Amino acid sequence: MPVWSARRTPVVSSLERSARCPHARVMDQRTKAGAVTGGRPSALTVILWSVAAALAWGAADIAQVVVAVGGRQVLRLAAMTASLYAVLGFLSGLLLATGHRRLLPTKLSTSASLVGLALAGWGVMVVGTFVNVVYLPAIGSPVAIGGNALIAALGLGLWLLIARTRLVRGLADSRWAALVLAAVAIVVYGVVARGWSVGEGGGEVGQAADKPSVFVVAIDTLRYDRTGLARGDASLTPNLDRLAARGTAFERAYAQASWTKPSVASLFTSLYPVAHGANLRRDRLASEPTTIAELFKGNGYRTAVFSSNPWIAPAFGFDRGVEFFYQSERENFGRLVMLLRTMRAADRVLPGNVLNDGIRDLETLYGLRGKRATNCERDLTIVDSFRDWLGAAPERPSFAYFHLMSPHIPYEPPGVEIVFARSDQVALLQKTTPLPQDRHELLVSLYDGTVRYADDILGGLLEVLRERDIFDRSIVVVTGDHGEEFYEHGRWGHGKS
Numbered sequence: 001m002p003v004w005s006a007r008r009t010p011v012v013s014s015l016e017r018s019a020r021c022p023h024a025r026v027m028d029q030r031t032k033a034g035a036v037t038g039g040r041p042s043a044l045t046v047i048l049w050s051v052a053a054a055l056a057w058g059a060a061d062i063a064q065v066v067v068a069v070g071g072r073q074v075l076r077l078a079a080m081t082a083s084l085y086a087v088l089g090f091l092s093g094l095l096l097a098t099g100h101r102r103l104l105p106t107k108l109s110t111s112a113s114l115v116g117l118a119l120a121g122w123g124v125m126v127v128g129t130f131v132n133v134v135y136l137p138a139i140g141s142p143v144a145i146g147g148n149a150l151i152a153a154l155g156l157g158l159w160l161l162i163a164r165t166r167l168v169r170g171l172a173d174s175r176w177a178a179l180v181l182a183a184v185a186i187v188v189y190g191v192v193a194r195g196w197s198v199g200e201g202g203g204e205v206g207q208a209a210d211k212p213s214v215f216v217v218a219i220d221t222l223r224y225d226r227t228g229l230a231r232g233d234a235s236l237t238p239n240l241d242r243l244a245a246r247g248t249a250f251e252r253a254y255a256q257a258s259w260t261k262p263s264v265a266s267l268f269t270s271l272y273p274v275a276h277g278a279n280l281r282r283d284r285l286a287s288e289p290t291t292i293a294e295l296f297k298g299n300g301y302r303t304a305v306f307s308s309n310p311w312i313a314p315a316f317g318f319d320r321g322v323e324f325f326y327q328s329e330r331e332n333f334g335r336l337v338m339l340l341r342t343m344r345a346a347d348r349v350l351p352g353n354v355l356n357d358g359i360r361d362l363e364t365l366y367g368l369r370g371k372r373a374t375n376c377e378r379d380l381t382i383v384d385s386f387r388d389w390l391g392a393a394p395e396r397p398s399f400a401y402f403h404l405m406s407p408h409i410p411y412e413p414p415g416v417e418i419v420f421a422r423s424d425q426v427a428l429l430q431k432t433t434p435l436p437q438d439r440h441e442l443l444v445s446l447y448d449g450t451v452r453y454a455d456d457i458l459g460g461l462l463e464v465l466r467e468r469d470i471f472d473r474s475i476v477v478v479t480g481d482h483g484e485e486f487y488e489h490g491r492w493g494h495g496k497s
Contacts, residue, residue, distance in 0.1 A: 045174075055085050055185035058082055072314070216479070237452070239459035247476075271289055303398075304386075307328070308403060308404060
C-alpha cells in the first residue's frame with residue numbers, strides 16, 4: 001500500500017477551486033471573516049452567553065450596593081436582582097439569536113461577535129448608569145450628553161475588542177463555558193450579599209444623673225409657612241404652637257440641603273454637607289464625624305432613633321451611638337440597583353407606570369416590601385414604639401430622634417377622600433409644568449391635611465412624656481429637614497431646586 005507524503009499531496013489553488021465551485025469565493029470570504037470574529041452562531045449558545053453576561057454584570061451591580069450600604073445583608077435583594085438579570089438576559093439573547101442577521105452586518109453575525117456584544121452591552125448598561133447617577137449632571141446637560149457619547153464609544157470599542165480576542169473566539173461556541181460563567185456569577189451573588197454588620201460607634205459611657213432628657217422631632221417636608229408660627233393660625237399645628245409658646249421659636253433656622261439624607265446628616269454631625277459627605281443616594285455617613293447620639297451615649301444617656309423615612313437607617317450610618325433603632329419601613333436598597341434605576345427611568349416615558357408597578361410586585365414577592373402603608377400610617381406606629389422603649393420609669397435620661405414622614409408626597413391624610421391619585425402626585429416630581437388652579441389647590445389642601453396629622457403625632461409623643469411624668473424635665477426640639485415646593489420656582493416637591 002503506497003504511502004503518500006505531504007510533498008506529493010495535490011495542491012489546489014484558490015483560482016482552481018473557484019472555477020470548480022461557484023460558491024468557493026464566498027466561502028473563502030466567510031472563512032476569512034470567521035478567522036477574525038468566530039464561527040456561525042448557535043441560537044442556544046447565544047442565549048446562554050447572554051444570560052451569563054447579564055448575571056455577571058448583575059453580580060457587579062449588587063456588589064456596588066453592598067459597598068454603598070457598608071456590607072449590610074441584601075440576600076433577598078440579590079436573589080431578586082439575579083432573577084431579573086437572568087430573565088432580561090434571556091430576552092436579549094433571544095433577540096440576538098433570532099435577529100442578528102437583520103440587526104448586524106454579516107462580519108459581525110458570528111458567535112464571538114454576539115458574545116462580545118452581550119458582555120459589552122450589559123457592561124455599558126451597568127457602568128453607564130452608575131456614572132450618570134454618581135458623577136454626571138442632569139441627563140440633558142451638555143456635560144451629560146458628552147459623557148454618555150464617550151461611554152457609548154468606549155462600549156463599541158470594547159465590543160469589537162472582545163470579539164477579536166482569542167479567548168472569546170475559542171469559547172464563544174462552548175455552552176459549557178457560558179454555564180460556568182453563569183455559575184460563577186451566582187456564587188459571587190451569594191458571597192457579596194451575605195454581608196456583615198457595621199460596628200457601633202460611641203465612647204465610654206459617663207454619668208447622666210439629674211440631666212434632662214432630650215428629644216428631637218424632625219417633620220419631613222414641613223414648610224414653615226404652613227405652621228401657626230408663620231400663619232398666626234393654629235388650625236394646622238396646634239401642638240407645635242403650644243410647644244413654641246412655652247419655649248423658644250427660631251424663625252431663621254436653615255436646612256443644609258433640600259432632601260433628607262444630607263440635611264439630617266448635618267443635623268446629626270453639625271457639619272455642612274461638603275464636610276460629612278452623605279449627599280447622594282448611595283452615600284453613607286462616614287465614621288469620622290462624631291454624631292449627636294454618640295455624644296449623648298458617651299454622657300450616660302439612653303439613645304434611640306425612631307424613623308419612618310427609609311433613608312434614615314442604620315445602613316446609611318445613622319445608627320452610630322444608637323442603642324435602639326426603630327424603622328417603620330425598612331430600606332430594601334432597590335433604589336441603589338443600577339438595573340432598577342434604569343427601568344424606573346424608562347418607566348417615566350411609558351404610560352401607566354407598568355415597569356415601576358412590576359418592580360414593586362417583584363419586591364413584594366421576594367419579601368423586600370410589606371403591605372403598602374401611607375406615610376401617615378407609618379408615623380402612627382412610632383408613638384407606640386416610643387412608649388414601649390421609654391418604659392414606665394426610665395433609670396437614665398434619654399436622647400431620642402424622631403423622623404416623621406406624614407407631609408411627604410404622596411399626601412394621603414387619613415379620613416380624607418384622595419381624589420388626586422398617589423401615582424399622579426409622585427409623577428409631579430419629574431415635571432416642570434404647572435397644574436390647573438383647582439388641581440393645584442387640591443394638592444396643597446392634601447398637604448395641609450398631612451401637616452395637621454404630623455402635628456397630631458407630635459402631640460402623641462408629647463403625651464407619652466406627660467404619662468411618664470418627664471415632660472417638664474425634658475428638652476424637646478421640633479424642626480424640619482427641608483421644605484416643599486408647589487411650583488414657586490418651576491418645580492414640584494423637593495430635592496431638585
